[in-house]
Amino acid sequence: MPTTLEHDRLRALATGFAILGSGGGGATTMLELVLSDPGVWPFELHAVDDLDPATPCLALGFVGSTLLLGERLPGTDPFGRLIGAAERWLGHRIPAICSLEGGGVNGLTPFAFAADRLIVDADLTGRAVPSLDQMSLLVDEVPGIVVTCDTGGGGVALVETERALDIERVVRAAIVQAGGSGGMVYAGFTVGDLREHAIVGNATRAVQLGAAFLGAASGSLDELAGSMGGRLLAEGRVSAIEADRNDPHVLAFAIDGSGGQVHRLVARSETLALMTDGRVEAAAPDLIVVLDTVSRDILEVSAISMARQVAVIRIDGPDWWSRTPERLRRVLPSAYGLDELDEVHIDGVPV
Known part of the structure; x- marks a missing residue:
């Protein structure tokens, strides 16, 4: 039906x-x-x-x-x-x-x-x-x-x-x-x-994610992430935006964490990875969602600006991409020339 x-x-x-x-x-x-x-x-x-x-x-x-x-x-x-x-x-x-x-x-x-x-x-x-x-x-x-x-x-x-x-x-x-x-x-x-x-x-997943987000948007960031089955990875102020020396389409956003951590968000037209104190915490095909912590707006890469207060949430990506090594190769950061950011997915997966 x-x-x-x-x-x-x-x-x-x-x-x-x-x-x-x-x-x-x-x-x-x-x-x-x-x-x-x-x-x-x-x-x-x-x-x-x-x-x-x-x-x-x-x-x-x-x-x-x-x-x-x-x-x-x-x-x-x-x-x-x-x-x-x-x-x-x-x-x-x-x-x-x-x-x-x-x-x-x-x-x-x-x-x-x-x-x-x-x-x-x-x-x-x-x-x-x-x-x-x-x-x-x-x-x-x-x-x-x-x-x-x-x-x-x-x-x-x-x-x-x-x-x-x-x-x-x-x-x-x-x-x-x-x-x-x-x-x-x-x-x-x-x-x-x-x-x-x-x-x-x-589309069914989109309705469920959207309803969960709207229902929890006024709560804490941890509660908001949890309502979507995700995890809050970072919260802080964007302190620097740099283009990659080898690929100007790749941007790195430095986020000064509210707890003293140093986060680095890597993106092209979509967010590709997040590192905390040099450790990869999430990478495509994970969904890496960036929010404005004040308005709770969901931000596109083009809207992430200097001094903006942001939060980064990781949500499981579609499992279709992880079912075979060949599929996974097409969406890992290395598919965009960022080989060093694949590590979060390599353990146990022959990529």
Whole structure:
């Protein structure tokens, strides 16, 4: 039986996807506004096992700069042309839809564009990730995947390849041509493929995380972390922000701990690791959630600024990534050139 989500679950759902963004994935505000009309609710959320495994499915989301989405809003139907191109290529209608990325703004995206499609409680990441070749279907080398994306000016690019890197490079180039942000659709797979090759139940987890956070937000930070099944790792003031000498996209935030500890938060477009007094305490695929300790706002990496009082909470990441060494290699800090930060995951795991 599908789960019915009423309008009063929107805030919890959006908050949960912000948590799953682990510092990235884009602010959920735009999609919250799109979904604010009670008339479009309720939504039925279908578990993977409740649907015929042969049902064709697509995954959609926004790619490129999430900051640009706030400055240059997409049109009223940003995915219509992309879905149409995928369906023409495949030769059939695609009745089911899931999220491309399970954190940040894209967690909510299927709800806004699913008026006549079944929403499947699954996605291809379970958290925010920076690269298009990190989608679970590509990591597991599921054959037959077709990708469509914006090129700007009303154009659509379609990529069908057995090499995941082609999708990262070709789609990234198309999105740059489109102005830096745009829509993207994955197709060519079924609901049955999602059972093994996707992160299932993540929207349900988002609702649970969001509800727990909202219910405990006014309490102590330890209580807040515990309500989500997490652990408070750091609390203090941001005292320095430095770019990595070898990779300017990597930032290190020094946090002067309230108990005298020295914390170091490492991030790209998402938070990747936290060290305390030189010891790695958490690392991707862990969810490393940064909060403003005063407002309790969930902060994206771009919002972490000098002298801000922050707290860092670790929450278990999706276990899908840890089930095989090959999957784990794709999301560890070493996948971003930060080999020394993998140690929290190495014990007992042949990475």
